[in-house]
Amino acid sequence: MKRWIKITLGALASLLAAGAATVGFAHHRSQTLQARIVDVPRQAIALADDAATLNRGRYLYLSRGCADCHGANAGGRVFVDDAGSGLKLAGPNISPGADSPAARYRGEDWERALRHGVKPDGRPLMVMPSQDFARWTDADVAAVASYLRSVPAVQGGAALLQLPLPVRVLYGLGVIPDAAARIDHRLPPAQPVAEGVTVAHGQYVAQSCIGCHGPGLSGGSITGGPPDWPAAANLTPGSGSAMLRYASAEQFRAMMRSGKRPDGSAISPVMPFEALAQMSDVDLDATFVYLKSVPARAAGGH
Structure with a gap:
C-alpha cells in the first residue's frame, strides 16, 4: 500500500509539473463522475424467507467476499486505512439496522447495487465489486438480499470514501474506474444452471x-x-x-x-x-x- 501511495503521489507531482489546470480539471471531473446518473432499468426481484433461500444467501454472502467489506454481521467494516496517505474506505451497515441505508432497500435496489454497481438514486457506487456479480441469476440476487433482510439489526457505520487528492485525480482521468463503469449493463441476467462438478x-x-x-x-x-x-x-x-x-x-x-x-x-x-x-x-x-x-x-x- 505504501508503495502505491508513493507512485500515485509521484504521478500527481508529474501532473502538477505539467500544469495545475490538469489537476483541477481531473478533480472536478471526479466529482462529476460520482454525481452522474447511470441509466439502468429497474428490475423487480422477489424476496423470500424460506430456509433454502436464506441458507443460500448466507453462503453467498460469506463465500463471495461481501463480509470482507461489510463485516460478518453486515454492520459495516473499515477495510482500508492508510494513515500516511489519508486513504480510508469502509463498507456501510447493510443489516436492517435503523442507521442502515439498505434497511429500506427493495428487491430492485439490491439488484441495481449487486449487478450494476448503482445506488437506488442512480448514482454509481465507487468501491463495489459488482463486475463479479453482474451475471448472477435472479435467484442468487434474491437470496443475498433476502438473507440480509433476515439478519439481526445492528448499529454500524456509514459508507466511508476518504480519497486523497492523487486518487481523486486518477479517478477523474479515468485511470481508476468506479463499479458501474466496469460493467456492460446491456447484458441480460444469467440463466440458472444445475449445481454440480461441471x-x-x-x-x-x-x-x-x-x-x-x-x-x-x-x-x-x-x-x-x-x-x-x-x-x-x-x-x-x-x-x-x-x-x-x-x-x-x-x-x-x-x-x-x-x-x-x-x-x-x-x-x-x-x-x-x-x-x-x-x-x-x-x-x-x-x-x-x-x-x-x-x-x-x-x-x-x-
Missing part, C-alpha cells in the same frame, strides 16, 4: 474471478488496483498459467482454502482467501474443471 456450473462460479483476472481469466495488472499489487495470475491453460501447478481438484481446493501452493509457498494476500475458504467442495471442484477447459491465452491478455 464446466457449466464452474463457469458460473468463476464469474467471481473476473474482477481481478479479467474476462478471459488470463490475468495481468488489476484494473483499478494499486500499482504495487502483483499481477493477477493467468488461470487459463496458456503460457505461464498458474493452473499448471494443480494436477487435481484436491490440490486446487486445498490452495483456495489455505492460501498456499502445493509446494507450501504463500500466495499474495490480495486474494480474498477468508471468503474463498468458505466455498463448497462442489463450487471449488467445478471451478477447477472449468478453468482446465477454457481456451489457452498468454498471461496478461485479460
Whole structure:
C-alpha cells in the first residue's frame, strides 16, 4: 500500500509539473463522475424467507467476499486505512439496522447495487465489486438480499470514501474506474444452471474471478488496483498459467482454502482467501474443471 501511495503521489507531482489546470480539471471531473446518473432499468426481484433461500444467501454472502467489506454481521467494516496517505474506505451497515441505508432497500435496489454497481438514486457506487456479480441469476440476487433482510439489526457505520487528492485525480482521468463503469449493463441476467462438478456450473462460479483476472481469466495488472499489487495470475491453460501447478481438484481446493501452493509457498494476500475458504467442495471442484477447459491465452491478455 505504501508503495502505491508513493507512485500515485509521484504521478500527481508529474501532473502538477505539467500544469495545475490538469489537476483541477481531473478533480472536478471526479466529482462529476460520482454525481452522474447511470441509466439502468429497474428490475423487480422477489424476496423470500424460506430456509433454502436464506441458507443460500448466507453462503453467498460469506463465500463471495461481501463480509470482507461489510463485516460478518453486515454492520459495516473499515477495510482500508492508510494513515500516511489519508486513504480510508469502509463498507456501510447493510443489516436492517435503523442507521442502515439498505434497511429500506427493495428487491430492485439490491439488484441495481449487486449487478450494476448503482445506488437506488442512480448514482454509481465507487468501491463495489459488482463486475463479479453482474451475471448472477435472479435467484442468487434474491437470496443475498433476502438473507440480509433476515439478519439481526445492528448499529454500524456509514459508507466511508476518504480519497486523497492523487486518487481523486486518477479517478477523474479515468485511470481508476468506479463499479458501474466496469460493467456492460446491456447484458441480460444469467440463466440458472444445475449445481454440480461441471464446466457449466464452474463457469458460473468463476464469474467471481473476473474482477481481478479479467474476462478471459488470463490475468495481468488489476484494473483499478494499486500499482504495487502483483499481477493477477493467468488461470487459463496458456503460457505461464498458474493452473499448471494443480494436477487435481484436491490440490486446487486445498490452495483456495489455505492460501498456499502445493509446494507450501504463500500466495499474495490480495486474494480474498477468508471468503474463498468458505466455498463448497462442489463450487471449488467445478471451478477447477472449468478453468482446465477454457481456451489457452498468454498471461496478461485479460
